Amino acid sequence: MRQLLKMTLLAAAALTALGAHALDYPAKDKNVTLVVPFSAGGPTDRVARDLAEALRKPLGANVIVDNSAGAGSSIGAAKVARATPDGYTLLLNHIGMSTMPALYRKLSFNVLNDFEYLGLVNDVPMTLVARPSMPAQNYKELSAWIAQNKGKINLGNAGLGSASHLCGLLVQSALQTDMTTVPYKGTAPAMTDLIGGQIDLMCDQTTNTTGQIESKKIKAYAVTTTKRLSTPALKDLPTMAESGVKNFEVTIWHGLYAPKGTPAEVLKKINDALKVALKDPEFIKKQEGLGAIVVSDKRVEPAEHKKFVQAEIDKWGALIKTSGQYAD
Ligand code: ASP
Secondary structure (H helix, E strand, O other), rough: OOOHHHHHHHHHHHHHHHHHHHOOOOOOOOOEEEEEOOOOOHHHHHHHHHHHHHHHHHHOOOEEEEEOOOOOHHHHHHHHHHHOOOEEEEEEEEEEEHHHHHOOOOOOOOOOEEEEEEEEEEEEEEEEEEEEOOOOHHHHHHHHHHHHHHOOOEEOOOOOHHHHHHHHHHHHHOOOOOOEEOOOOOHOOOOOOHHHOOOEEEEEHHHHHHHHHHOOOOOOEOOOOOOOOOOOOOOOOEEEOOOOOOOOOOOEEEEEEEEEOOHHHHHHHHHHHHHHHHHOOHHHHHHOOOOOOEEEEEEEEEEHHHHHHHHHHHHHHHHHHHHOOOOO
């Protein structure tokens, strides 16, 4: 009897040490906020909203998307780095996570030390697209048009360090033309201006361009993958290599993060839910319909995710330092 009492007391003490809230997570009356560091209706937002839906059941909580856009994803990321580490505020971010440390020298957080890594989510190719009135019918004609219009071309992007910024830099270097870049808080508003003809070109994720290409609201010239895509609306698009541009490969990845210090039990629950969500046939179907490939196996492991981001930081950091282009 004494032994049993002692064990019960020890168990109670252990519970207090863990924080009862960690074991209750997620509480029935609480929503989980998923911060998206780009505009609503754009490519990252689309991934986040599909993921929020897929996470709802396995996590046992409503997941609400919060768009905190601007400064190449650093505003939204800072918000999560500062949030209470209780599992109720998460971040979905893309490659910007690895370009920020080099580009923004006055970042208020450290990408590797101020976040818990929860796993990668997907890989997303990009497409080179133009306003609907663009006269060029294919990449060859587009490069001729670009050569004739040097100094007059506007290229939209989602801010320094964004995927569209990086891809746009590669396009300008491939075509040996400097364009006027027009930064937005995300490529959702940039897409509105592209459709309206206020900007000429953009290099954007398929999660934003597929629907617009399908409905012929914009013109598309190439995909940035080494192989053609199988998504029906994109399968006829040539790769950049087929179009004559060698060594042009850009794939954007997304990952899930929590503020540093989130209890291990909570992190495990979120990671377990993420693993289930990434196997959800509905989520996979929606993502594939937008040209994205959902990740699996060890890429959903937190340690692997962190290792991958570290390698990406090294890769992009070296390129950014060489280019000497900083945001601040
Ligand atoms: N497409 C944006 C980018 O270039 C991200 C977004 O707007 O969601 O990074």
